[in-house]
Amino acid sequence: MGKLLIKDVVILPMDGVEREQPWFTGDIVVEGNIIKEVGEDLRYKYKGYEIIEGKGLLAMPGMLNCHTHAAMTLLRSYADDLPLQEWLEEKIWPREAHLQSDDIYWGTMLSILEMIKSGTTAFADMYFFMERGAQAVTESGIRASLCKGMIGLGKAKGEQDLAVAEELVKEWNGKADGRITCLLGPHAPYTCPPDYLREVIKLSDKLGVGLHIHLAETLKEVSDIEEQYGMRPLELMESIGLFENRHVIAAHCVHLSDKEVDILVKNKVGVAHNPQSNMKLASGIAPIPKLLQAGAIVGLGTDGAASNNNLDLLEEVRYCALLHKVSAQDPTVTPAYQVLDMATRMGAQVMGLDKVGSLKPGYKADIVLLDLQKPHLTPLHDVAANVVYSAQSSDVKTVIIDGKVVMKNKQMLTMDEERVMYEAQRCADDLLKRE
Ligand SMILES: [Zn+2]
Structure with a gap:
């Protein structure tokens, strides 16, 4: 010892x-x-x-990065300064379709290297080929909460994602001396319809693990969901029982009604606030002072390196403090100690980690x-x-x-820094060549 x-x-x-x-x-x-x-x-x-x-x-x-897609480091500076839908549909998703398991390993190693060097000791990741992410976490010594991003559009794809997610939990939950915890990762309400989310909920109960999901990130998401279901995203999630008796990390929560703030507080949902990603994709300003005032649990995340573009939580705390001051035109909101609390003690609560932070x-x-x-x-x-x-x-x-x-x-001491950067560059170059 x-x-x-x-x-x-x-x-x-x-x-x-x-x-x-x-x-x-x-x-x-x-x-x-x-x-x-x-x-x-x-x-x-x-x-x-x-x-x-x-x-x-x-x-x-050590700081906790409560929401990221670690291997997206390979797409850092690949597509910038675009509207969210165009960025996703024309740039990111087509490239991600070509990602292979080795890319995830080296992309995650690169992200971990960057996180440790900037003072992050735990991260919550949502991506695919996550068994390779788990391998990177095991070797590097970092702490992580991992989930496979699940898409429920189409029966075959939805079922396959449920099976892969279950396999990840069974294989990796509690591994690496307990440094790895696993969650289920339904991507978002607009990629996982209610019937699919009910399947995910059933699986989460069966496995005894929580969820990690994107919620209320953009105005378009809110209006699309409202139009389709007659409810706002968090109301819809509550109506299908997503928050009942389970730990949930809700990434973004940018556009919230007062009722949705209450839903988050009442259900002790962990909110992962990503100020730089929200600013860069012009998604909007999450009502963080209001959430904190109401007693919500709020941590900080970087989101993926393609929308940030780094994984530096010291930057995230600074942006968080400054963004909400200028937004409220009040320098007393989000004081230094409070945002540091979000990056540490409260971040551990968001990630559902006991005695961490x-x-x-x-x-x-x-x-x-x-x-x-x-x-x-x-x-x-x-x-x-x-x-x-x-x-x-x-x-x-x-x-x-x-x-x-x-x-x-x-x-x-746990990673070969030069090798990781070399292999990540090689994977990123290969990825752009694949058709
Ligand atoms: Zn995200």
């Missing part, structure tokens, strides 16, 4: 405890994959531990060490504000996931 002691480090525990100042200097003790103790002068109490010198560093919980005894040891000895992080009046408004992903120095050091002093 690994025994680590991070010594003399500035600690931002993000543990939901109200303090006058939410950070302090101290030590963190890790035993196995669990945080044993957080406090002052622990180095005198715990002897014989591997020491990580924390002076000049900040320890914060805070630096707290008994919690999983998912810890990011950020280098504070930087001009843009000096002085240190408010640590949370420095992280949200000033920090860069290049400040991330060391990353610990599930008690294992996966990056030390910027050196990846």
Whole structure:
């Protein structure tokens, strides 16, 4: 069992405890994959531990990317600045039809490399050939919640997707020392009609796993669903029992009525907010301050790298804070500490992960060490504000996931960085040639 002691480090525990100042200097003790103790002068109490010198560093919980399509890194900068439907129908979907299992492995490895290097220690992924995504998660040491994206248009395709999704759950749920959890991933109300969603719900009950779905992303989706079913997307989902007694990650939730806000809160649905993707695809502005005020569980996601175009959650927290301030024309909304809470503690709730997202005894040891000895992080009046408004992903120095050091002093220990970039470029080149 690994025994680590991070010594003399500035600690931002993000543990939901109200303090006058939410950070302090101290030590963190890790035993196995669990945080044993957080406090002052622990180095005198715990002897014989591997020491990580924390002076000049900040320890914060690893961030959680609550919604992405990891292997879409291969389509980064392939098609930009287009309207959503044209982007999907003419560019992305035709290329995705040519993706092969090896592409998913290397595309996911690339995404994980990028995420770990920018301080993300867990992600919720929806894509296909997910057994190869699971392989990448296992080898890299990251934590992930995986689902196969399911499309219910057409009986044969729908049934095939149910079978593949079931297989993924049976094969991979709880694997990689418990770092992998599996969900079912019905893509969206406009690709999964109610009868199909009822089948998905039945399967989720049978397997005892939750769901990950895109909801209320665009105005077009809302008006199409309303026209077809006489209800808005979240009302439709509630009417077919999608939220009943199961964990659901709802990505986007951009266009919501007050009634739909209540539906999300009442059913404790985890909302994955993707500010940069919503801005880039001009989908709209999700009512995040209103959701938080109402008591909704909200985390942050990047969405796929084709609509972002990176997987850097430090950027996402900053965009989140700024977008809602300018939208409300009120600088007091989405303050720094609150958006960082969305990226950590609340993000773990959105992903349905127990004892993850805070630096707290008994919690999983998912810890990011950020280098504070930087001009843009000096002085240190408010640590949370420095992280949200000033920090860069290049400040991330060391990353610990599930008690294992996966990056030390910027050196990846679980992945061959050059090889991953080489293979990803090769897969991306091949993908564009396939007809
Ligand atoms: Zn998405």
